[in-house]
Structures are given as structure tokens and as C-alpha cells.
Amino acid sequence: MTRPVGIVGAGLVGSGWAIVFARAGYPVRVFDSDARTMATFAERVRGNLEDLARYELIDSPDAVFERVEMVDTLEQAVGEADHVQESVFERTDVKQAIYRQIDEVVGADTVVGSSSSGIPASEFTDGLDHRENYLVVHPVNPPYLVPVVEIVPAPWTRAEAVERATTLMEAVGQVPVLVRREVAGFVLNRLQGALLREAWALYEEGYASLEDIDKTVSAGLGRRWSFMGPFETIDLNAPGGISDYAERLGGLYLDIARQRSDPQPWSRNLIARADAERRGALPKESLGERTKWRDRRLMALSAFMARSREAEGE
Amino acid sequence: MTRPVGIVGAGLVGSGWAIVFARAGYPVRVFDSDARTMATFAERVRGNLEDLARYELIDSPDAVFERVEMVDTLEQAVGEADHVQESVFERTDVKQAIYRQIDEVVGADTVVGSSSSGIPASEFTDGLDHRENYLVVHPVNPPYLVPVVEIVPAPWTRAEAVERATTLMEAVGQVPVLVRREVAGFVLNRLQGALLREAWALYEEGYASLEDIDKTVSAGLGRRWSFMGPFETIDLNAPGGISDYAERLGGLYLDIARQRSDPQPWSRNLIARADAERRGALPKESLGERTKWRDRRLMALSAFMARSREAEGE
Numbered sequence: 001m002t003r004p005v006g007i008v009g010a011g012l013v014g015s016g017w018a019i020v021f022a023r024a025g026y027p028v029r030v031f032d033s034d035a036r037t038m039a040t041f042a043e044r045v046r047g048n049l050e051d052l053a054r055y056e057l058i059d060s061p062d063a064v065f066e067r068v069e070m071v072d073t074l075e076q077a078v079g080e081a082d083h084v085q086e087s088v089f090e091r092t093d094v095k096q097a098i099y100r101q102i103d104e105v106v107g108a109d110t111v112v113g114s115s116s117s118g119i120p121a122s123e124f125t126d127g128l129d130h131r132e133n134y135l136v137v138h139p140v141n142p143p144y145l146v147p148v149v150e151i152v153p154a155p156w157t158r159a160e161a162v163e164r165a166t167t168l169m170e171a172v173g174q175v176p177v178l179v180r181r182e183v184a185g186f187v188l189n190r191l192q193g194a195l196l197r198e199a200w201a202l203y204e205e206g207y208a209s210l211e212d213i214d215k216t217v218s219a220g221l222g223r224r225w226s227f228m229g230p231f232e233t234i235d236l237n238a239p240g241g242i243s244d245y246a247e248r249l250g251g252l253y254l255d256i257a258r259q260r261s262d263p264q265p266w267s268r269n270l271i272a273r274a275d276a277e278r279r280g281a282l283p284k285e286s287l288g289e290r291t292k293w294r295d296r297r298l299m300a301l302s303a304f305m306a307r308s309r310e311a312e313g314e
Numbered sequence: 315m316t317r318p319v320g321i322v323g324a325g326l327v328g329s330g331w332a333i334v335f336a337r338a339g340y341p342v343r344v345f346d347s348d349a350r351t352m353a354t355f356a357e358r359v360r361g362n363l364e365d366l367a368r369y370e371l372i373d374s375p376d377a378v379f380e381r382v383e384m385v386d387t388l389e390q391a392v393g394e395a396d397h398v399q400e401s402v403f404e405r406t407d408v409k410q411a412i413y414r415q416i417d418e419v420v421g422a423d424t425v426v427g428s429s430s431s432g433i434p435a436s437e438f439t440d441g442l443d444h445r446e447n448y449l450v451v452h453p454v455n456p457p458y459l460v461p462v463v464e465i466v467p468a469p470w471t472r473a474e475a476v477e478r479a480t481t482l483m484e485a486v487g488q489v490p491v492l493v494r495r496e497v498a499g500f501v502l503n504r505l506q507g508a509l510l511r512e513a514w515a516l517y518e519e520g521y522a523s524l525e526d527i528d529k530t531v532s533a534g535l536g537r538r539w540s541f542m543g544p545f546e547t548i549d550l551n552a553p554g555g556i557s558d559y560a561e562r563l564g565g566l567y568l569d570i571a572r573q574r575s576d577p578q579p580w581s582r583n584l585i586a587r588a589d590a591e592r593r594g595a596l597p598k599e600s601l602g603e604r605t606k607w608r609d610r611r612l613m614a615l616s617a618f619m620a621r622s623r624e625a626e627g628e
Contacts, residue, residue, distance in 0.1 A: 004473065028582060046527065052556050094449020108609035120456075140534050141551075145537070146354070146533070146537050148529060148533040156558055166338050171539065175534075177530050179522055179526075180521055181521060184515075184566065184570055185566055187521065187522050187527060187530045188530050191530060191531065192535055192544070193563075194570075194571075195505050195508050196567060199505060202505075207493055207494055207495060207497055208491060210545045212492055212493075212501070214503060214542065214543020214545050215462060216462055216464070216501045216502050216505060217544055218541055218542040218546075219460070220462030221505060222543075223462070225540070226532050226536040226540035227536070227537065227611050228532050228608065229531040230509055230513050230528065231513065232592075232596075236604060236605050236608055242588055243585050245589070246580050246588075252498065252604050253499075253507040254434060254580075256508075257574075257577035259498075260577075261577060263572055263574075263577065266560050266563075266568075271560045275562075278545065279548075284554075290550060294550055297485075297541050297542075298538070300622050301540065301541070304615075306338045306613050312611075
């Protein structure tokens with residue numbers, strides 16, 4: 001019999017993870033110390049499962065939901081688990097507190113992944129009995145629509161825990177990537193941050209509007225990047241491949257980087273201008289509706305991607 | 315009767331443009347001073363049109379191809395044109411030479427866009443009689459599959475030329491973005507360069523493999539960026555929108571940027587390592603086949619995008 005997956009923290013991220021594991025056939029046990037969060041959890045998961053069925057990404061919402069059990073104590077969630085996924089609020093002291101509790105009730109062979117998007121595991125697992133089984137397993141939101149997961153071991157995480165987390169992610173249809181050593185922002189947010197920094201600078205200096213910078217990505221760069229990464233993109237963009245491309249364009253890119261060698265904070269004035277432009281395009285009260293639109297687009301894209309890979313025999 | 319569009323330079327980029335204009339119903343006149351390029355032009359365009367029909371992106375390859383006329387002189391291509399799109403080899407002296415020739419035979423009201431991906435128009439149009447009608451109109455390859463076009467006026471380009479180029483791009487189904495002043499790399503390649511620089515650095519420092527960095531984009535960041543830009547992405551990633559996001563994450567991104575404040579050239583050793591990893595994944599002789607795969611994926615994505623926008627009533 002398959003051992004259950006424990007979910008600790010039943011908010012937006014935890015409920016996304018519950019869907020990922022239950023969709024793949026795993027029994028899931030969910031715990032949150034906040035009663036109100038637990039109360040909204042079931043409703044949120046049910047709504048998301050119905051959306052997924054509408055886009056033919058799952059067959060039966062009921063069959064998936066039946067695998068999800070809400071439990072009353074932390075011990076029930078993690079005690080028999082093969083893997084625990086922690087998704088509590090992202091603040092070091094909050095993470096430290098929950099890991100001290102997990103450490104007391106967890107099995108010696110249970111791997112515990114943290115959904116931390118930026119705090120490395122070494123900052124909240126040091127000194128714990130089972131710290132060699134703890135690491136970061138960072139998803140993108142919502143994880144059942146965007147498959148990448150960053151696996152980031154602490155210096156003391158044992159190799160077997162990394163392997164088991166990686167294997168599990170593959171088994172549930174995610175795309176694990178290994179960040180070999182801890183680094184601020186891991187890989188995903190460092191790449192996003194680098195592009196954002198240039199985008200903010202171009203906007204600040206008046207070269208283009210926010211909307212036009214967004215279009216440059218959504219109608220340009222992002223099309224290729226949705227199915228192949230930046231290195232493969234440039235590998236196919238010069239007759240001799242990536243080394244040919246680097247020879248041709250390395251100089252231009254170095255010049256551009258040198259113009260940006262004194263990074264400054266995004267000023268209040270800059271942020272206020274950007275905020276005004278965005279709120280003109282999308283009023284604050286419409287953010288929730290637009291987020292639902294984004295998720296519908298991601299669902300349609302997921303379904304399309306699955307068909308494309310099938311058509312290509314991948 | 316619609317005045318024709320002139321295409322100067324019938325290579326990869328010029329043939330892509332011929333498809334964009336002819337697909338939208340415009341008569342197109344194509345000239346290239348190189349007979350071999352002209353000889354391969356027709357075959358390449360026909361092949362691409364057949365691919366587009368297979369993905370239901372056009373109805374009749376013949377009907378589109380009939381609008382494309384190959385002509386024997388530069389004057390025939392540009393003399394009666396409403397818009398000329400120049401796509402000759404990207405080197406300043408080559409651009410200067412062709413613009414001197416264009417300037418002698420072009421009408422006083424014809425707008426001339428250059429497909430230059432990095433050289434600003436001021437470097438090859440200064441001193442010409444009709445320089446106020448010349449500007450950069452930079453596509454992504456292939457333009458009939460990736461719709462963004464950067465419109466970059468020289469300091470002397472008149473506002474009407476910018477407006478006409480923008481209106482024409484919208485009329486033929488492209489997505490024009492305005493780069494208000496000339497800047498090295500324009501917007502698209504500056505954004506790409508910023509992300510690439512961080513990607514190369516993470517690879518060089520051993521944090522992740524090329525393949526895993528690619529997956530972080532293709533299975534992560536690139537999914538959202540294929541239909542919304544980086545600013546809209548962060549606007550939807552914090553409860554209070556973009557200003558809330560900037561408050562929360564500005565500090566992290568500033569720290570990361572400060573770690574990268576001394577940009578160095580990509581070393582020969584680094585490029586050689588990356589080349590070895592890529593050639594292990596994809597042998598050099600397979601680059602052409604993989605490029606065809608990329609174009610098939612882009613075609614399928616274009617068809618999907620059109621359906622999605624329709625479903626959303628956009």
C-alpha cells in the first residue's frame with residue numbers, strides 16, 4: 001500500500017500541493033493549525049478540481065478529492081508519511097517553529113520538503129534531529145498548472161533525501177530541477193529578478209511603457225520560452241549553435257550589462273508610476289478576476305502542452 | 315487599390331516578412347541583389363506556407379503566394395511601395411550601402427523599416443534625403459509565428475512614419491511595441507540579455523546544469539510569460555498588486571543584482587563547457603531538425619493562442 005503524503009499548511013500553496021499528489025493517486029493527509037484555513041481548504045480544492053475537469057486535465061474531481069483527508073493533528077498528517085510538504089507562511093521564525101514541531105513527530109525515514117520560495121532550509125532546520133531529511137522543494141503557483149519544482153538541499157541534507165524528493169516529483173508529473181547549493185532566490189527567482197531589473201530600468205528611463213515591455217515578452221520572448229529554455233533558444237539562433245551565438249552577441253550583452261553595474265533600489269516614485277499605469281489598465285478590485293483568467297489560460301496551455309508533446313511523440 | 319509592400323533582402327528574415335504581408339492580403343514585391351538568394355526564396359516561402367496551412371493558420375498557400383511578386387530591380391520593389399521592409403545582412407556598412415540606393419529610388423511618402431536587431435537606424439540613415447521616413451521595425455524570427463515587432467525611430471524620424479509603421483503592423487496581425495529612443499539591443503534583446511547573463515553566471519558557478527536552468531524557464535517562468543508580460547505577472551503575484559509585490563521582493567532582487575555588479579565576458583572555457591553540454595544533448599548535425607521542431611511547436615502555439623483569445627472573447 002502506498003504511504004500517504006503529509007501536507008502541513010493548508011493555504012493557497014498547500015491546497016495546490018494536495019491536488020498535485022491526489023491527482024497522481026497518492027493518499028494525502030492535510031493539517032493546518034488555523035481552523036479558518038482548514039474550513040476554506042476543502043472548498044478551494046473542490047473548485048480547482050472542477051476547473052481542471054472542465055479543461056479535461058483530470059477525469060473525476062470526486063475520485064481525486066476522496067484521496068484527500070483532513071486531519072486534526074500534526075502527528076496524524078506526518079506520522080506515517082513517506083513525504084511531507086510544508087507550506088506555512090514564509091517567515092523564518094514561522095518556519096523554525098513548525099520544523100521544531102515536525103521534528104518531534106516525524107518518522108526517521110520521512111523526507112520533508114519546504115515550499116519556501118526564498119528562505120534556504122539551513123535557516124530553519126539547523127540543530128534538528130532529522131535535519132538530514134529536510135530540504136527546499138519550491139513550486140510555482142499553482143503547482144498543478146506550472147510543473148517546475150526547485151529542489152534545494154541544505155548543506156546537511158543527505159543525498160538519498162534529494163533523490164527521493166526528485167523521484168517523487170517526477171512520479172507526480174512535476175518537473176524537478178536541482179539547485180546544487182543554497183543561493184538567495186534559488187534559480188527561478190534569480191532569473192525572474194534579472195529580467196525584471198532590466199524591465200524596471202527601461203521603464204524608469206522612458207524607453208517604453210509598461211504595457212509595451214509586457215508585450216515584448218508575451219508576444220515575443222515568452223513564446224519560445226514556454227516550451228524551451230533560454231540556452232536552447234540561443235543554441236538554435238545561430239548557425240553554429242550556442243558557441244557561435246556567444247561569439248556573435250557576447251560583446252553586445254556585456255556592454256548592456258556594464259550599463260547596469262550600479263543597481264539601485266526601485267524608488268517609491270518609480271513604483272508609484274508603475275502602479276498608476278497598471279491600475280489604469282486593471283483596477284485593484286479586478287485583480288482577483290484577472291487571476292482567475294490567468295489560471296484559465298494556464299489550464300488551457302497545460303492541456304495544449306500535453307497534446308503537443310503527444311503529437312511530437314515526446 | 316492597395317499600394318504594394320516592398321521587401322529588400324530575400325533571405326530568412328525577408329521571406330518571413332513576405333509571408334506576413336501577403337497573408338494579410340497585401341501585394342508584395344521582393345528584390346535581392348543576390349541571384350542565389352532569389353532562387354531559394356520562392357521554395358522557402360512555399361514550404362513555409364504549406365506548413366502554415368497544415369496548422370490551419372492560413373487557408374490557401376496558393377492564394378497567399380500569388381500576391382508575392384519577385385522583381386529584377388530595387389526600383390521595381392520600392393518605387394510604388396507604401397511601406398518598404400529592409401532585411402539585408404546585419405552589418406553597418408552593408409546597411410549604409412543599401413539605404414543610399416533605396417534613397418535614390420524611393421517615393422517621398424514611403425516609410426522604410428529596417429529589420430535590424432541591434433544597429434540603430436541613425437547609424438545608416440544619416441544624411442539621406444528621406445531619412446525622416448526611415449526607422450527600425452525589428453521582428454523576431456520567424457515573424458509570421460512570433461508577432462512582436464519593435465518600432466525604434468531615429469532622432470530624425472518623423473512622427474507620421476512611426477504612426478504609419480505601427481498602424482501597418484497592427485493591420486497585418488503583428489504586435490508593435492514602441493521603443494521611444496534608440497538604445498543598444500532595443501528592449502527585446504536587453505531583456506533576453508539580462509536573463510541570459512544571470513543564467514550563464516548560475517551555470518558557471520555550478521548551481522545548476524544548463525538543462526535544469528532551461529527547464530526552470532520552459533516548465534516555469536515561460537508558461538506565464540507566453541501570454542502575459544513580466545509586469546502583469548508580478549501584478550497578479552501579490553494581494554495588493556505590483557506596488558505590494560515591489561515592497562515585498564524589492565530587497566531580495568536588489569541583493570541579487572548587487573552580487574552581479576561586476577559583469578565579465580563569458581569566458582572561452584565557460585562557452586566550451588556549455589557547448590559540450592548542449593552538443594551532448596543535441597549533436598551539431600541535428601540543429602536544423604530541431605529548428606524545424608521549434609517552428610512546428612510555435613505554429614501549434616499560434617493556433618492555440620488564437621483559439622484561447624477567441625474563447626476569452628478578446
